[in-house]
Amino acid sequence: MSIPVQTHCPPRLHIQGAIGPEYAHILTPEAVALVCELVERFAPQRGELLKQRVARQARIDGGDLPDFLPETAHIRESTWTIRGIPADLQDRRVEITGPVERKMVINALNANVKVFMADFEDSLAPAWNKVIEGQINLRDAVNGTIAYQSPEGKAYTLNPNPAVLICRVRGLHLPEKHVTFDGEPIPGGLFDFALYFQHNYQALLAKGSGPYFYIPKLQSHLEGRWWSEVFAWTEDKFGLPRGTIKATVLIETLPAVFEMDELLYQMKDHIVALNCGRWDYIFSYIKTLKNHPDRVLPDRQVVTMDKPFLNAYSRLLIKTCHQRGALAMGGMAAFIPAKDATANEQVFAKVKADKQREASNGHDGTWVAHPGLADTAMAVFNATIAAGASNQIGVLREQDAPITAADLLAPCEGERTEAGMRTNIRVALQYLEAWINGNGCVPIYGLMEDAATAEISRTSIWQWIRHGKRLSNDKVVTKTLFRQMLAEELEVVKTEVGAARWQAGRFTEAAALMEEITCADTLIDFLTLPGYERL
Structure with missing residues (x-):
C-alpha cells in the first residue's frame, strides 16, 4: 500500500514499505522531509550522470579504450591539496566491513x-526491513545503546572504545523501490545518506567524530562533484561548516582510475581518502572492456594484486x-578463518x-572481512608505518x-579452466540464492562473498561466451556448455548444502536468474538490479 508521508511535499513522495512503531522513529517527518528535498534537488542530475555512463560505455564498446582526460590535464599538472582529514580518520590502518545487521555492527565495532x-551496498541485500533496521542499528551504535542477545542467550554489547563508524551508501545506479517521488523509485544512496545524517550528525559531532561516508x-x-554538492547543500541547510561531512571514495571502476586527481579536486572540501576496491575493479575491467577480445581475463582465482594491471592501479592510487x-x-582480504x-x-x-x-607499496590501511583476520593485518601495518605516525602519507x-x-x-x-568455470558457477549460484533471500554477505568455500565477487564470476563466463574462448x-x-555445467553444478550444490537447506532455499530460482544474466546477448550491468526485483 502507498502511504503518503506528511511533509511539505506530501503529494510527491510516497513510502510503500511497512512502517511499524519502531520504523517510525527512523522515518520521522524531519528525516522524510530531508529525503524529499534531496531527491527533488539532486535526482534529476543523477539521471543525467547515469545517461553519461551509457554514452561512454557505447564508445568503449565501439573500440575506444579508457584514457586520461585531456581537458582536465591542468588539474593533474597543478599543485593543490584536499581540505584536510579529521583527527579520528588520520589512522585507518585496519578497517572491517560488513552489513548493518545488529550483531555484526557490535562485533565489527569491537x-x-x-x-x-557499515554497508548498505554490496554486502546488504536491500530488503525494506534490512534497510530500515540497519538505520536503527547505526543510530543505536552512535548513541552507545546498541545491544543484542542471540537465540542461545549470548549477550553482545559495545566495548568502551569502539572503532570509528563510516556508513557506505548505495551506488548511483541502485534505486530504493519502496519510496517513490512523482511515481518513480528514488535513488537508494540519497535515502541512505539522508537517514544516517539526520539521525546521527549531532551525536557524532558531540563526541569529536562526524558524519562520515563511503561512496x-x-x-x-x-x-x-554531484556527491560533494549533496554534502555542501546539506551542510548549508543544517548550518554546519563546509567540510563537516567527510567521504572516502572507492576506486572500483575502470573509468574512475583515470580520473582520481579530478575526483579529489572536485570533492576536495569533503574527501579524505580513496580506496582500492579490488574485487569490483576486476568486475569493472571485465564489464568495461567486454567487447575487446584481447582483454579477456583468465580464471578469477589467478587474477591477484601482483598482476601488472592491478599493481599499476594500486601504485597510481597511492601516488x-x-x-x-x-x-x-x-x-579487501575476503578470506575467513578455517576450522x-x-x-x-x-x-x-x-x-x-x-x-x-x-x-x-605505501597504502595507509587495508580491509578485512572477518574479525579473526584483524590482528594479522594490524601487525603488518604496525610494523610498516613509522613509530609515532598514523599513516604513510609521506610515501610519495x-x-x-x-x-x-x-x-x-x-x-x-x-589459464581459463573448466574447474575455474565450474567454481564460478557454484559461487555465483549460491550467492544469488542468498541475495534473493535477503542475505548479501555469504561465506562460500572459505571466502566472504559479496556482490562484487559474484559479479566477477558471472561476467567472466559471459565474456568467455561472447568471444568463444x-x-x-x-x-x-x-551458452550450451554453460547451461550444461549450470545444471550439473546445481546438483553439486544440492548435495553440498543438504536436503533441508535445499528445500528451504530458492536455488532453482537462483539458477534461472543466473542463466538469464549470463546468457543475455547484452551484458546486464549489475546482478543486483534483476535480483532486486525478486527480493
Missing part, C-alpha cells in the same frame, strides 16, 4: 580495527592520494603476504615511472 564500514561505484569526477594529502586505502589448523595456516599466510604487499612514490593508460589496461596472463582442455565456452 574488533581490533580502527574503522568499521561506491563512481565512474567519473562529475559523479564525485595520487599522497600528492594531494589524502589517504590511500588498500583492498582445520593446516588450512588456517595457509589462510593467514595469504592474508599476511597480501597485506605486506599493500603496506610496502616519486621513484615510480609514470603509470600510463597501457599499464592500467594491460592484458592479464593466465577456449578452456585449457580445449572446450569452447558456449
Whole structure:
C-alpha cells in the first residue's frame, strides 16, 4: 500500500514499505522531509550522470579504450591539496566491513580495527526491513545503546572504545523501490545518506567524530562533484561548516582510475581518502572492456594484486592520494578463518603476504572481512608505518615511472579452466540464492562473498561466451556448455548444502536468474538490479 508521508511535499513522495512503531522513529517527518528535498534537488542530475555512463560505455564498446582526460590535464599538472582529514580518520590502518545487521555492527565495532564500514551496498541485500533496521542499528551504535542477545542467550554489547563508524551508501545506479517521488523509485544512496545524517550528525559531532561516508561505484569526477554538492547543500541547510561531512571514495571502476586527481579536486572540501576496491575493479575491467577480445581475463582465482594491471592501479592510487594529502586505502582480504589448523595456516599466510604487499607499496590501511583476520593485518601495518605516525602519507612514490593508460589496461596472463568455470558457477549460484533471500554477505568455500565477487564470476563466463574462448582442455565456452555445467553444478550444490537447506532455499530460482544474466546477448550491468526485483 502507498502511504503518503506528511511533509511539505506530501503529494510527491510516497513510502510503500511497512512502517511499524519502531520504523517510525527512523522515518520521522524531519528525516522524510530531508529525503524529499534531496531527491527533488539532486535526482534529476543523477539521471543525467547515469545517461553519461551509457554514452561512454557505447564508445568503449565501439573500440575506444579508457584514457586520461585531456581537458582536465591542468588539474593533474597543478599543485593543490584536499581540505584536510579529521583527527579520528588520520589512522585507518585496519578497517572491517560488513552489513548493518545488529550483531555484526557490535562485533565489527569491537574488533581490533580502527574503522568499521557499515554497508548498505554490496554486502546488504536491500530488503525494506534490512534497510530500515540497519538505520536503527547505526543510530543505536552512535548513541552507545546498541545491544543484542542471540537465540542461545549470548549477550553482545559495545566495548568502551569502539572503532570509528563510516556508513557506505548505495551506488548511483541502485534505486530504493519502496519510496517513490512523482511515481518513480528514488535513488537508494540519497535515502541512505539522508537517514544516517539526520539521525546521527549531532551525536557524532558531540563526541569529536562526524558524519562520515563511503561512496561506491563512481565512474567519473562529475559523479564525485554531484556527491560533494549533496554534502555542501546539506551542510548549508543544517548550518554546519563546509567540510563537516567527510567521504572516502572507492576506486572500483575502470573509468574512475583515470580520473582520481579530478575526483579529489572536485570533492576536495569533503574527501579524505580513496580506496582500492579490488574485487569490483576486476568486475569493472571485465564489464568495461567486454567487447575487446584481447582483454579477456583468465580464471578469477589467478587474477591477484601482483598482476601488472592491478599493481599499476594500486601504485597510481597511492601516488595520487599522497600528492594531494589524502589517504590511500588498500583492498579487501575476503578470506575467513578455517576450522582445520593446516588450512588456517595457509589462510593467514595469504592474508599476511597480501597485506605486506599493500603496506610496502605505501597504502595507509587495508580491509578485512572477518574479525579473526584483524590482528594479522594490524601487525603488518604496525610494523610498516613509522613509530609515532598514523599513516604513510609521506610515501610519495616519486621513484615510480609514470603509470600510463597501457599499464592500467594491460592484458592479464593466465589459464581459463573448466574447474575455474565450474567454481564460478557454484559461487555465483549460491550467492544469488542468498541475495534473493535477503542475505548479501555469504561465506562460500572459505571466502566472504559479496556482490562484487559474484559479479566477477558471472561476467567472466559471459565474456568467455561472447568471444568463444577456449578452456585449457580445449572446450569452447558456449551458452550450451554453460547451461550444461549450470545444471550439473546445481546438483553439486544440492548435495553440498543438504536436503533441508535445499528445500528451504530458492536455488532453482537462483539458477534461472543466473542463466538469464549470463546468457543475455547484452551484458546486464549489475546482478543486483534483476535480483532486486525478486527480493
